[in-house]
Amino acid sequence: MPAVIEVQDLHKQYGDTVAVEDISLTVSEGEIFGILGPNGAGKSTTVECIEGLRSPDRGQIRVLGLDPQHDRAELTQRLGVQLQDSHLPARLKVAEALDLYSSFYRNPADWRALMDVLGLSAKAGTPFGKLSGGQKQRLSIALALVGNPKVAMLDELTTGLDPQARRDTWELIEQVRDRGVTIVLVTHFMEEAERLCDRVALIDSGRVVAVDTPAGLTERVDADQRIQFAGAEFAHQRFDGEHAPRREDPR
Secondary structure, three states: OOEEEEEEEEEEEEOOEEEEEEEEEEEEOOOEEEEEOOOOOOHHHHHHHHHOOOOOOEEEEEEOOEOOOOOHHHHHOOEEEEOOOOOOOOOOEHHHHHHHHHOOOOOOOOHHHHHHHOOOHHHOOOEHHHOOHHHHHHHHHHHHHOOOOOEEEEEOOOOOOOHHHHHHHHHHHHHHHHOOOEEEEEEOOHHHHHHHOOEEEEEEOOEEEEEEOHHHHHHHOOOOOOEEEOOOOOOOEEEOHHHOOOOOOOO
16 A cells, blocks of 8 residues: 555654654555554654654654645645644533534534544534543544545654443544555553454654564564563563673672
8 A cells, every 4th residue: 555654764852851762654545554662762752843843953744745834734634633742621511612623624524423423423512521531532533534644744643531431432443444545543551452453563762663564573573581680689680581680609
C-alpha cells in the first residue's frame, strides 16, 4: 500500500535534552501503525511534529503528501488528532462540542451519526465535566473523526481507563479502521499494540530501535532476559547474563 506518512531523520531538541534523535518511519494507507515505548521515549514529540504542532529542528515529514509546517491549514482538513492530554470546558455539552468542531471543516462527517456510532447519543446533553473517563475518550475519538479525516493520530488513548473501558475503546479503534481511516496509535501498552496494530515502531531514548509486526517484535526478544530490581545492596543494577554483578565469595 502507498505510504501516507513519511518521516526522514526527524530531530527535536529542547535545550540540552534530545527528545527525538533522527527518527525515520513510514505509515502505509489503511493500517494501524503503533508507536510503542516507555514514558519519555519521544513518542508524543514525534507525533506532534507529524501533526504540525511542533517544529522539528531538522528532518523531513510528509503526511498525505503535505508538509505539516508549510501546509498546515490544508493538513488540518485531512488529519484527525486526539492529544495525549486535552480538555474541554466543563459545561460544554457533548452535542455542542461535536457541532462546534464540525463547523471547522469543509466536508465534516455527520456528527449526529458519529455520536450514535460511538455510543454517545444518550449523553448528547451531558456536560463534558460530568462524563466518565471512558465517555471522554469516546468523545475525543468522535472529535478526531468529525472532520472526515484520512489519517487519525491517537496519543495514549486508553491511559487511565479501567480494563473494560480499555477493551471497549479497542473495539472502537478497529471500527474506525474499518471505515477506511489510517491510524497512528501511540501507546506504552504491549497488549494494546498486539491487539490493534499491523506494525509497530519501538522507540527508546528518542530513537527507533525496531519496526515490525507485534509478533515479529516478540520473536526478536533474546532468550537471555534482562531484569531490573532494587535492593539494599544492588539498587538499580541491571542483570543480563555474564555482565551481572556478583558478590565476593565470603570464603
